[in-house]
Amino acid sequence: MFFVNGKPQEHTQVTDRSFQYGDGCFTTVLVKNGLPMYWEAHRNRLQTTCQRLAIELPDWQQIEQWVTQAIDQHSPLSTLSGIKIHISRGHGGRGYSCQGLVGSQVTVSSFDYPNHYNDWQQYGIEVGVSQVKLGINPLLAGLKHNNRLEQILVKQDIEHQQNQDAIVLDCQNTVVEMCAANLFWVINGQIYTPDLTLNGVEGVMRAQVLGMQSVVVGHYKLKDVLQADEVFMTNALHAIVPIKKIQNTTFTIGAITRALQEKLNP
Template identity: 35%
Template sequence: MDNVWVTPKLDTAISPFDRGLTYGDGLFATMRSHNGVILFLDTHFSRLQQGARRLGFYWHPDRQFLTKLTEVAKLNPNHCIKLLITKGVGGRGYASPNMSKPTSVLSVSTIPSHYAQWQRQGISLSVSPVQLATQPLLAGIKHLNRLEQVLIKSQPLAENADDWLVLDIHNRVIGASMANIFAVFGNNICTPSMSYAGISGVTRGKIIEQLLDMGFNVDVCNITLLDIANADAVFMSNSLLHVVDVLNIDQLPFTPWSKSEALRCELLKSDKNQ
């Protein structure tokens, strides 16, 4: 079986005039299959639909696409499944066509082998020299314009660092290069606001819900490096990693959070599809 499928007709090529290719006019979801189903699929769909509306188009998966997605998840039980949605084929120029048919691109890949090691051992971050611009009209959406992340990843990491901690141009902490961040202060847990930059991850939202169920206070707010320095623990999350402890940020050490493994287990249990 091929690893990429494109709609409206499955197994077809992407048009060179597709707005996702020409302008980055679209969005995507990175999902994880587990035990033959995709974790938090309903929430991923909801976020895609909300993001599409913010970008000015309507998207809804049809029955044929849902059948293919179900088949892919069953055949690839522990993989990364990426769903990319574009506004479809459009004419020349930035203005969107009056009528367009969205393009959906489904792809499957293996989960990076070092992610399991990160979950067991934690990771080290270094503050990125590349900062994120602020744009509230796009903030929170996992849109296709990822050039900032490309620039971040193009910088050479220090030998003892695994990933970047990224700030915006106002020196507010946003997250890792590909994950959301949480800072633990006793029974209070803070995660950066995504009002001006960054991605509001599906797993981030599920973690917030789970932390509240576990009796923690959760605050979504602006966080600085000074705030992070005073935290008891720091962890990060995305759909493939779930929960990973941050052991240090440059020369600043942190103790792994005692609740990380319990939170990771509760996340898997909380998905109603399991």
């Protein structure tokens, strides 16, 4: 089910800036018992992204109503489902210029919860290392903007390697993230995660972990991760998922990972 500015429809205009240039942003929200989880964090991230991209801010109260509408239309009694909120700068104009545009356009869509996440959470996953490496782009670093071509290439590489996911490095061989999740690891009880000021996406669940745990944020190489006692990844839908193997190196699903799952997993 798709709602564009609150109206059910399946189409968008070809002059839409998101279609033409990827000019916009999005967030994916877990819905539990009919309620959007961490809604304030998702809203704040969308607002920050719009501000950094100089996109006209939408009416957040109106978006909340559209989100509720999409949840009710999809499956209000489902224990878990998902909502994607997509903001485009708008449509009209010619070329890269933003002059003469009609105001921002908001699309809200709903989807079923991916059931395989339950197994991932309980048993952990085995991952590889992507051969696709991210560029350095501090101007857009941290933002979940609509230009996701790097992630599409990473996903193709994951499927080619027949892995469940992969650690993604940048062109300087610095660890950044997973394909669609943030990466954490534990050494001697201390949690570590990559710095995302040069590239990557600052996820909502990453922020939850940073807010409740002492985490060392820095620039690391793959060898640093492979020395870990525990490794896990986070995103808003599957929350905490243990990583039990990276290529040929295995890891324990340890107490810190399980404790975070108790606090954050749906």
